[in-house]
Amino acid sequence: MKAKYNYVYGTAAPKIPYQPQREENQKTINTPKRKAVVQLEQRTVPLGQIIFCILMVFAIFFTLIFRFSALTELNCELAAQKQKHEQLKDENRKLQAKIGSQINLENVRRIAEDKLGMKMPDNYQRIPVKVPKVNYSLVTGTVHKEETKTLKSWIAAYFDQ
Numbered sequence: 001m002k003a004k005y006n007y008v009y010g011t012a013a014p015k016i017p018y019q020p021q022r023e024e025n026q027k028t029i030n031t032p033k034r035k036a037v038v039q040l041e042q043r044t045v046p047l048g049q050i051i052f053c054i055l056m057v058f059a060i061f062f063t064l065i066f067r068f069s070a071l072t073e074l075n076c077e078l079a080a081q082k083q084k085h086e087q088l089k090d091e092n093r094k095l096q097a098k099i100g101s102q103i104n105l106e107n108v109r110r111i112a113e114d115k116l117g118m119k120m121p122d123n124y125q126r127i128p129v130k131v132p133k134v135n136y137s138l139v140t141g142t143v144h145k146e147e148t149k150t151l152k153s154w155i156a157a158y159f160d161q
Contacts, residue, residue, distance in 0.1 A: 112118040
């Protein structure tokens with residue numbers, strides 16, 4: 001009966017005889033398959049782009065340095081011109097003082113009496129004159145018509161000439 005049905009009575013299951021397997025098969029069974037590791041792309045910046053950026057930075061710094069040097073040079077020229085201006089002002093004041101001191105009123109009086117035939121007026125001949133402090137000029141009575149700046153007025157002015 002055993003050979004025919006291969007049935008075992010009871011609750012215990014029969015032991016299966018040990019069968020050695022190859023190591024390769026065991027490793028594949030025991031170790032789970034690895035997932036493919038996704039490698040991140042290393043973004044490399046092209047050498048030309050790096051050189052271009054360096055040149056741009058150099059150009060910007062060169063421009064800034066050039067502007068500051070130009071400003072410094074102009075500032076030095078301005079200081080020299082101011083100093084020259086002050087020197088000329090001082091010289092002008094000295095010349096005005098010298099001219100004022102050289103004009104001798106007695107000498108002017110003598111020249112006026114001798115060469116020009118003038119004489120000092122008497123007290124009764126003096127006439128007081130009022131000079132207004134505000135200086136204004138007279139305006140003629142013509143009134144200018146306001147011109148409108150339109151195409152028509154420009155064409156009319158062109159053909160009137």
